[in-house]
Amino acid sequence: ETGVTQTPRHLVMGMTNKKSLKCEQHLGHNAMYWYKQSAKKPLELMFVYSLEERVENNSVPSRFSPECPNSSHLFLHLHTLQPEDSALYLCASSQEAVFREKLFFGSGTQLSVL
Amino acid sequence: GQQVMQIPQYQHVQEGEDFTTYCNSSTTLSNIQWYKQRPGGHPVFLIQLVKSGEVKKQKRLTFQFGEAKKNSSLHITATQTTDVGTYFCAGGSQGNLIFGKGTKLSVKP
Numbered sequence: 001e002t003g004v005t006q007t008p009r010h011l012v013m014g015m016t017n018k019k020s021l022k023c024e025q026h027l028g029h030n031a032m033y034w035y036k037q038s039a040k041k042p043l044e045l046m047f048v049y050s051l052e053e054r055v056e057n058n059s060v061p062s063r064f065s066p067e068c069p070n071s072s073h074l075f076l077h078l079h080t081l082q083p084e085d086s087a088l089y090l091c092a093s094s095q096e097a098v099f100r101e102k103l104f105f106g107s108g109t110q111l112s113v114l
Numbered sequence: 115g116q117q118v119m120q121i122p123q124y125q126h127v128q129e130g131e132d133f134t135t136y137c138n139s140s141t142t143l144s145n146i147q148w149y150k151q152r153p154g155g156h157p158v159f160l161i162q163l164v165k166s167g168e169v170k171k172q173k174r175l176t177f178q179f180g181e182a183k184k185n186s187s188l189h190i191t192a193t194q195t196t197d198v199g200t201y202f203c204a205g206g207s208q209g210n211l212i213f214g215k216g217t218k219l220s221v222k223p
Contacts, residue, residue: 040215041215042118042212042214043157043202043213045210045211090157098209099209100209100210100211101145101147101162102147102159102162103147103157103159103211104159105157105158107155107156108156
């Protein structure tokens with residue numbers, strides 16, 4: 001069961017491609033997040049949006065570009081990625097960004113960069 | 115920077131045995147959250163602890179928050195094959211949520 005939908009589930013792209021990941025939450029939450037999950041590493045927070053405004057950007061390379069057109073939708077635009085960017089990208093939402101309580105995660109996009 | 119250490123990294127148990135994972139923070143936490151990620155799945159929220167010394171139970175799962183609010187544990191009694199997955203703790207501090215690396219539990223029937 002999930003109120004957070006992510007597409008695509010799998011993505012293979014070359015280093016020169018441009019692609020976008022999409023996330024939609026149906027929970028009426030005010031905060032949305034992008035996380036990166038790599039093997040043997042903790043979940044890495046990439047971006048935080050609160051009511052469509054970016055409130056946190058954790059030193060993420062500019063080849064990752066987030067977009068939040070409204071409080072229900074979140075995108076991650078990808079361009080000129082590197083093989084080390086291959087990972088599971090998870091979108092999450094919560095009621096508020098301030099407290100970061102009870103995150104609801106989407107199923108993730110498994111990204112492979114060739 | 116803030117860190118949340120989680121041990122063990124892996125745990126293999128026989129079905130019916132107990133399992134415990136431990137989480138330690140370098141700083142005092144405002145809350146601790148636990149998540150479970152099934153193989154091939156995504157993290158799912160289990161519980162949040164806020165008070166010093168708090169203990170909460172969910173069926174066979176017991177969650178504890180230390181008196182100093184720097185450590186936590188998750189204990190599963192009599193594991194079942196459905197308990198398989200990776201268990202993550204996440205410590206809340208100053209508006210941030212720091213995840214541990216997780217403990218991967220496998221259960222042999």
